[in-house]
Amino acid sequence: MNMQLSLPVNTSDKVSFESFVFGENQQAIDSLKKLITKDETAPFLFYLFGEKGCGKSHLLISLCHYAHARGLDAIYIDLKQTQELVPDVLSNLEASSIICLDGLENIKSSVEWQEAVFDLINRVKEQGDTSIVISGREALSSLSLTLADLKSRLSWGLSYAITPLNDTEKQELIIKRAKQRGMVLSTEVAKFLLSHCERDTQSLMRILDRLDKLSLQQKRKLSIPFVKSALSL
Numbered sequence: 001m002n003m004q005l006s007l008p009v010n011t012s013d014k015v016s017f018e019s020f021v022f023g024e025n026q027q028a029i030d031s032l033k034k035l036i037t038k039d040e041t042a043p044f045l046f047y048l049f050g051e052k053g054c055g056k057s058h059l060l061i062s063l064c065h066y067a068h069a070r071g072l073d074a075i076y077i078d079l080k081q082t083q084e085l086v087p088d089v090l091s092n093l094e095a096s097s098i099i100c101l102d103g104l105e106n107i108k109s110s111v112e113w114q115e116a117v118f119d120l121i122n123r124v125k126e127q128g129d130t131s132i133v134i135s136g137r138e139a140l141s142s143l144s145l146t147l148a149d150l151k152s153r154l155s156w157g158l159s160y161a162i163t164p165l166n167d168t169e170k171q172e173l174i175i176k177r178a179k180q181r182g183m184v185l186s187t188e189v190a191k192f193l194l195s196h197c198e199r200d201t202q203s204l205m206r207i208l209d210r211l212d213k214l215s216l217q218q219k220r221k222l223s224i225p226f227v228k229s230a231l232s233l
Contacts, residue, residue, distance in 0.1 A: 015061045019180060021165055021173040025055070028160040032063050035098060035131040036070055044124060045157025046133040047140060053200025054164040056135040060100040063133060072097035079103040079113075087116035094123040094130050104136030104143075114147035121153045132157075165201065167194055174204055178222070181212050185222045192224050196233050207231065 022029060034042035048056050057078075064074035073096040077089065080103050093099050099120070107113035117134070124130045136143065140159050145151050165173060171190040178185035197207050214230045215222060227233070 015058060016065055017059075017062045019176065020055060020058055020062060021169045021176065023165045023169045024163040025059075025160075028162060029059065031158065031160070032059065032133065033066065035063070035133070036067050036072065038129075042131070043157045044128075044131050045121060045154070046131075047154050047157055047159045048133065048135045048162050049137060049139050049159065050162035051137060051164060051200075053202045054162045055201055056162050057102050058201075059162065060102050060133060060135055063098060064100055067098045074098035074100070076100045076102065079106040082107055082110065082113055087113050090116045090120045093120060094127045097130060099124065099130065099132040101132070101134045104134055105138065108145055111146050114145055114150045118147060118150045118153055121150075121156070125156070135162075170194055170199065170201070170204065173201065174208060177205065177208055178212075181208070183212060183215065183222055189222050189224055189227060192227060197231065 017029060017033075020029070028048065031042065032046065035046075048059065050056055061076055064076045067074035075093055075096050075098070077085075077100070079101055101117065104117075107117070121132060124132045134154065138144065139161065140151065140154055143151055143154070171187060171194065174190045174193060175185050175187070193204065193207060197203065211222060211227065211230055214220070215226070218226075220226045
């Protein structure tokens with residue numbers, strides 16, 4: 001598979017649709033999966049938006065893994081890395097089945113990068129059998145881009161708001177990810193983490209990663225006293 005990955009979460013987490021807690025985002029996920037089955041009702045372009053830590057990166061990487069498991073090429077590019085990359089990295093990507101560009105807000109001050117994305121969308125449209133999924137923090141209606149034509153191109157596709165998980169769903173997510181790592185994390189400990197730590201999903205996954213390492217080093221279970229000590233709470 002042709003895949004350029006810079007995972008926003010620790011790779012000890014299995015990034016997949018199965019490890020995602022859907023919440024109110026089931027329709028968006030179902031629509032993304034239609035890209036893989038080449039459903040004729042699916043548009044070639046998707047724009048996913050939502051606040052930091054709501055799960056956009058997880059969904060894009062999951063889509064790439066989902067495509068790969070079904071024999072399709074998929075590329076993921078984290079636009080936070082544009083300082084280390086050049087816009088030419090987007091050249092010829094239309095030959096892939098799935099293209100995921102994560103974090104449109106990172107290029108809103110770069111006309112060169114916006115033009116590269118604009119041109120890529122046009123080439124994908126002409127290609128006919130390639131799909132592109134782009135994520136950002138702002139809805140299209142409030143998206144601030146230097147290149148107005150790019151905003152116009154984004155309106156060609158479907159736009160989905162990725163809704164943050166509520167507390168119950170975040171508890172489910174923490175417990176599920178802990179189980180995937182071979183840890184037992186109780187509902188009480190999950191509630192404690194939500195009450196005393198940063199609550200966005202990326203921060204919670206970083207905390208879980210730290211607890212995983214420390215619990216292995218100290219051979220301790222994930223109890224509230226251990227969590228307090230490990231996180232200096």
